[in-house]
Amino acid sequence: MLWVVCWYPQSPISYRDLELMLRDRGLSVNHTTDHRWIQAYAPELEKRVRPHLRLTNGSWRVDETYLKVKARWIYLYRAVDSRGRTIDFRLSAPRDTAAAKRLFRKAFAQSNTVNPRTITVDKKVAYPKAVADMKQDKRLWRFSKLRQIKYLNNIVEQDHRRVERLVRPSLGFKRLRTAWNILVGYKTLAMMRKGQVKGIGGDDIVAQAAFVDALFDPAA
Missing domain, CATH: 3.30.420.10 (Ribonuclease H-like superfamily/Ribonuclease H)
Structure with missing residues (x-):
């Protein structure tokens, strides 16, 4: 589930593309389920990432x-x-x-x-x-x-332009709340890719994935 929540907001793909990618990995997940996961967990991901961000400048x-x-x-x-x-x-x-x-x-x-x-x-x-x-x-x-x-x-x-490139495969949004939750996912993953998380480089994909796992691990 976290893989879906992190992969979709950083790649110009559709939910049906994501369904095929998961099937290639031996997982049968309907594209509507992928959509519900993004809607539920993208805002929560931003909420948990925010305290770990570096200060922006003035x-x-x-x-x-x-x-x-x-x-x-x-x-x-x-x-x-x-x-x-x-x-x-x-x-x-x-x-x-x-x-x-x-x-x-x-x-x-x-x-x-x-x-x-x-x-x-x-x-x-x-x-x-x-x-x-x-x-x-x-x-x-x-x-x-x-x-x-x-x-x-x-x-x-x-x-x-980065946002526009990601939005294009989605063929538009149906509701304001849906659009907001997806955009929150786009921006949260973009902040990580820009190296805004303390102690993690923007190009260190492995460390970023481990960081996200730790944010949702109740034992961490």
């Missing part, structure tokens, strides 16, 4: 891309640091100041983040208002600098 890059959920465009807000390490992410139907503020509040609540020195965004008008409101509410450091420089956001743009 130079944030924030942007959003869009995904289709039941024929409706939904926005995926994302923040990474200057090294490309994932800070946080959030799905939102509206694309406005309130959505940007919700991303910031969620990111500030994580144990591996620091109050940013700089926040780099594109030219959308929602971000200056969100940053000003967060400073007024004393949720954001008052000396944090907002930079609206599009080319400096190439790091987060590259991360968008």
Whole structure:
């Protein structure tokens, strides 16, 4: 089960592909069961991985891309640091100041983040208002600098492409909750591949698998 939960979110494959891969290994698991495992355990995996992440730095890059959920465009807000390490992410139907503020509040609540020195965004008008409101509410450091420089956001743009590559085989999402749980799996495995887990290299697949096993082992 953990193999399914870790393999699907990092590879551009469908649930039917995953069913065939398991059958090749002598396991008969229906693709709908694979889907239920992802829905149940991907959020739990993120919850258990978060306390083991390295600190991100104070130079944030924030942007959003869009995904289709039941024929409706939904926005995926994302923040990474200057090294490309994932800070946080959030799905939102509206694309406005309130959505940007919700991303910031969620990111500030994580144990591996620091109050940013700089926040780099594109030219959308929602971000200056969100940053000003967060400073007024004393949720954001008052000396944090907002930079609206599009080319400096190439790091987060590259991360968008990774998500789009993984989403394509799924042929879209049917429900917002389903989309969120799968995206949590994508992002959690991406954080591990980026070397964000303390003491484990981003290319050390064996150590990462052992780490995940230990997270779910009641005797560990």
